[in-house]
Amino acid sequence: MSSNDLSFERAKEVIPGGVNSPVRAFGSVGGVPKTIVRSEGSRIFDVDGNGYIDYVGSWGPMIAGHAHPQIVKAVKDAADGGLSFGTPTPGEVTLAERLTATFPAMEQVRLVSSGTEATMSAIRLARGYTEKPKIIKFEGCYHGHSDSLLVKAGSGALTFGTPSSAGVPPDLVSQTVVLDYNILNTLEETFDNVGKDVAAVIIEPIAGNMNLVQGNAKFLGRLRELCSHYGALLIFDEVMTGFRVGPQGAQGLYGIEPDITTLGKVIGGGLPMGAFGGRREVMQKLAPMGPVYQAGTLSGNPISVAAGLATLDLISEDGFFESLTNKTRELVEGIEEHAKRAGVPFCASHVGGMFGMYFTDRVPETYEDVMGCNRERFNRFFHAMLDQGINLAPSAFEAGFVSSAHSEQDIRTTLDAAGEAFKVC
Ligand SMILES: *Cc1c(COP(=O)(O)O)cnc(C)c1O
Secondary structure, eight states, X not given: OOHHHHHHHHHHHHSGGXXXXXXXXXXXXXXXXXXXXXXXXXXXXXXTSOEEEESSGGGTTOTTOBTOHHHHHHHHHHHHTOSOOSSOOHHHHHHHHHHHHHOTTOSEEEEESSHHHHHHHHHHHHHHHHXXXXXXXXXXXXXXXXGGGOSSOOTHHHHTTOSSOTTOOHHHHTTEEEEOTTOHHHHHHHHHHHXXXXXXXXXXXXXXXXXXXXXOHHHHHHHHHHHHHHTOEEEEEOTTTTTTSSTTHHHHHHTOOOSEEEEOGGGGBTBSOEEEEEOHHHHTTBTTTSSBOOOOTTTTXXXXXXXXXXXXXXXXXXXXXXXXXXXXXXXXXXXXXXXXXHTOOOEEEEETTEEEEESSSSOOOSHHHHHTSOHHHHXXXXXHHHHTTEEOOSSTTOOEEOOTTOOHHHXXXXXXXXXXXXXXX
C-alpha cells in the first residue's frame, strides 16, 4: 500500500468517510483521494511526494496560486502580532472598505468565517428586514449547508445524489421554494402566486456548484425586476464568483445590483472567511443596531483578514483578470480540440478564472442539461488526468479553477495529458 492509501485508511477510522467535507472523498469518481501535505504555485504534493497541477485551488480561494510568498508573508506578519483578539481591528475595517469600494451595491458589510455563515445570515437578515417568510432558491445552486438552504442543493449534495439532507425537518424547509435555474416562466408564475410572501431570492448568478452554468442575462434581469416589484430582496451568492469571474464578480459582468451579496473563498485567500453586505438601510437591521441577531467569536479574524487583503492586492494589479481569462480560455479551447480529435462528445465554457467541462454536445444552460452529461466518461477522464499528474475536481458537478500561478508550460502539460485521457474515455 502507498503512504497515500495508508494515510486515508487511518483517516477513515476517526473521521466520517475520512474527510471533513464530503466531495473530497472521491465518492462519485471512485478510488482513494490524495492526502496532500504541501503546495506551491500551480501544484499540490501528496504524502508520497507526487506533484499535481491543480485546477481545484482549494475549491476556489487560491486564485493567486498556492502558498504565494506575499500572502504567506502577510499571514506570518499578522500571526506575529497575535492570532485573535475578539475586538475591533484596523485590518477588518480595511477589508470592509475594500469590499464596499468594489461592489457599489454593498454599502456595509459584515465579516464571518465561511460562505455557509454568510448565506445563512443573509437569509435571516432578509426575513428580518422584509418581515416575510418565504425564500426562493434554484435547483443545483449551492449556498452552504444551513438547514433552509439545503434543498435540492448542488456541489457535494449533487455528487451524492441526495438533493436534500436527512436531519432537516420538512417544517424548516416548508418556506423554501425551489425553482429551475434560468427558466423564466416558472419564476413569473411563482411570483404571481406567492410574490407578496417572498423575503428573498438567493441565486448564484453564475452557478458553479452544478458544474459551471452561466446565468442567462434576460433571466437575471427579470429576476431583479420581480424582486423590486414585490419587495423581495435579491441575494447574489458570490461566494465562488466574487473576485473570481472578474474584478466585481458576476454582478459587475451582468450590470445587476443585488440587495445583498455574499462572499467567501477568494476574500480569505485560503483561510476561513466569508462576508455578506448590502444597502446600509438593510444592514442596519443587524445586531447591535437592529433586531436581527448574528455573531461570531472568530469573525474578522486578523490572520484571515491579512490573507484576504494580500490576495486582493495581488488580483487588483492591472490586467490580472484579462490574463487569467486568456489563460483559462486557452486551456478550455485546447481541451475541446483534443476531445474533437478523439471523437468524444464534449464541450467546455469559461468565465474569468473559472471553467466547466461537459461530456455532452452543448454547453448546459439548465440543471436538466447538466444532468444529461455523461458521468462515466467524466470519471474515466478524471482518473486518466490524475494518473498523469493533473488534479481536477473529483465530480462532474464541480467547476474548475485556474490561478495566476499556472504557467504556459502548465497549460501545455495539461493539454497533452487531456489528449491521452480522451483516448480512454
Ligand atoms: C462554497 C460555497 C458556499 C459555502 O461556502 P463554505 O465556505 O464552504 O461554507 C456557498 N455558496 C457558494 C456559491 C459556494 O460556492
